[in-house]
Amino acid sequence: MLSGSDTVYVLRYFxxxxxxxxxxxxxxxxxxxxxxxxxxxxxxxxxxxxERLPVLVERSNGNEWILCESLTIERYLARVFGFMPTDLxxxxxxxxMADQQADLLSAFFGQLTATGDMKSKQxxxxxxxxxxxxxxxxxxxxxxxxxxxxxxxxLSYADISxxxxxxxxxVYLKCYQSDIAEIVKSKLTPEIINLILxxxxxxxxxxxxxxxxxxxxxxxxxxx
Amino acid sequence: xxxxxxSYTLRYFDAIGLAESSRILLxxxxxxxxxxxxxxxxxxxxxPHGRMPVLVEKSTDGSxxxxICESTNIERYLARTYGFLPADLxxxxxxxxIRDLMSDVGNLITGYVHCKNEEDKAEFQTKFEGLxxxxxxxxxxxxxxxxxxxxxxxxxLSYADIIxxxxxxxLLVSLIKFKADIVDDVKPKLTPEIVKLISxVETDPxxxxxxxxxxxxxxxVSA
Numbered sequence: 429m430l431s432g433s434d435t436v437y438v439l440r441y442f443x444x445x446x447x448x449x450x451x452x453x454x455x456x457x458x459x460x461x462x463x464x465x466x467x468x469x470x471x472x473x474x475x476x477x478x479e480r481l482p483v484l485v486e487r488s489n490g491n492e493w494i495l496c497e498s499l500t501i502e503r504y505l506a507r508v509f510g511f512m513p514t515d516l517x518x519x520x521x522x523x524x525m526a527d528q529q530a531d532l533l534s535a536f537f538g539q540l541t542a543t544g545d546m547k548s549k550q551x552x553x554x555x556x557x558x559x560x561x562x563x564x565x566x567x568x569x570x571x572x573x574x575x576x577x578x579x580x581x582x583l584s585y586a587d588i589s590x591x592x593x594x595x596x597x598x599v600y601l602k603c604y605q606s607d608i609a610e611i612v613k614s615k616l617t618p619e620i621i622n623l624i625l626x627x628x629x630x631x632x633x634x635x636x637x638x639x640x641x642x643x644x645x646x647x648x649x650x651x652x
Numbered sequence: 653x654x655x656x657x658x659s660y661t662l663r664y665f666d667a668i669g670l671a672e673s674s675r676i677l678l679x680x681x682x683x684x685x686x687x688x689x690x691x692x693x694x695x696x697x698x699x700p701h702g703r704m705p706v707l708v709e710k711s712t713d714g715s716x717x718x719x720i721c722e723s724t725n726i727e728r729y730l731a732r733t734y735g736f737l738p739a740d741l742x743x744x745x746x747x748x749x750i751r752d753l754m755s756d757v758g759n760l761i762t763g764y765v766h767c768k769n770e771e772d773k774a775e776f777q778t779k780f781e782g783l784x785x786x787x788x789x790x791x792x793x794x795x796x797x798x799x800x801x802x803x804x805x806x807x808x809l810s811y812a813d814i815i816x817x818x819x820x821x822x823l824l825v826s827l828i829k830f831k832a833d834i835v836d837d838v839k840p841k842l843t844p845e846i847v848k849l850i851s852x853v854e855t856d857p858x859x860x861x862x863x864x865x866x867x868x869x870x871x872x873v874s875a
Contacts, residue, residue, distance in 0.1 A: 497752035504745040520729040527722035544768030560702045
């Protein structure tokens with residue numbers, strides 16, 4: 429671990445799952461000293477380096493260091509706390525999964541906001557990409573020795589990022605599109621559902637579920 | 653660091669798009685590399701995520717080639733491997749966050765292009781211009797704080813500089829096909845510091861070997 433024991437983190441975001449869940453899970457799994465701030469918005473916009481959230485504030489030895497952009501924050505925390513492999517090739521294989529997930533989120537909003545003849549094209553594109561991604565998750569999982577983790581036998585960045593992604597689609601995005609949770613659930617294989625629920629049971633993540641529900645209740649016996 | 657006998661294939665369309673920064677990184681890394689333009693969409697199923705760009709690092713010992721995808725992932729991998737991203741985690745993260753902000757601007761342009769009615773297009777136009785202005789403000793401050801040398805970080809060509817160049821090239825030369833007035837949106841907002849960044853990258857001895865299908869970006873921003 430590359431973080432001193434007197435280092436504290438503040439995650440600034442809105443009080444929603446949104447784009448910060450991966451950051452929350454990483455800080456929790458790392459057992460870091462951290463708190464969350466929900467700045468008044470848009471009053472505090474001008475006080476953020478990129479006028480956006482999330483923002484990570486790291487305070488150590490009286491110094492303050494600030495980082496923006498959800499994926500950069502995730503990769504930074506994953507490296508600091510040892511969830512990202514130090515081997516560059518292994519790290520790239522995990523990072524590309526997070527980038528693919530980000531593409532899916534863009535594709536979701538793309539099909540949501542598209543109008544006219546673009547709408548059905550964007551919906552098709554979203555479904556094609558999602559199905560392809562689930563297949564890729566399955567392929568990686570099938571090569572993993574432990575079916576509870578994507579790579580190796582310990583919780584990694586890829587596991588945390590995947591969990592945050594499925595939580596986003598199954599628990600959060602219904603506030604934008606009411607049927608998205610059911611659409612996504614119908615695409616999941618029993619192996620992926622098992623992976624999601626295994627990650628959720630990782631002892632390192634237990635403190636996270638004192639503040640929110642697990643997804644276990646969302647998947648019934650017939651999903652397996 | 654990868655062994656110096658590593659060689660690469662970059663698969664993409666015969667276009668600037670999202671691959672230009674990777675092309676420049678491969679060039680400045682001084683490695684052997686070629687480009688492939690797979691038949692599309694026939695070759696879609698043969699790519700890891702069904703999309704491009706894809707980077708193949710050819711194996712030298714009979715093991716399978718190493719294949720990665722996702723444009724920003726390819727950029728980071730090459731930049732880390734060949735020393736254009738610092739090893740220090742904080743220093744690297746400060747460069748990566750700029751890249752992610754640029755991607756966000758790109759996504760807003762995509763949003764604009766996918767809208768058909770004028771009201772939605774106007775909303776995306778406002779968001780795109782607003783975020784572009786934020787990006788330019790952030791980059792200009794970095795350039796000024798770094799002594800206005802045409803570099804955002806340190807005193808050598810960096811990942812951040814290369815990505816910025818590729819980003820503005822895509823915006824000003826490539827995206828015209830999708831948004832005809834994009835040059836009018838972007839050019840007036842460019843600060844002298846950004847123009848100097850573009851020139852510093854284009855004229856860097858390591859970059860000069862890269863013959864972009866887009867021609868000279870300096871010529872476009874100076875016109």
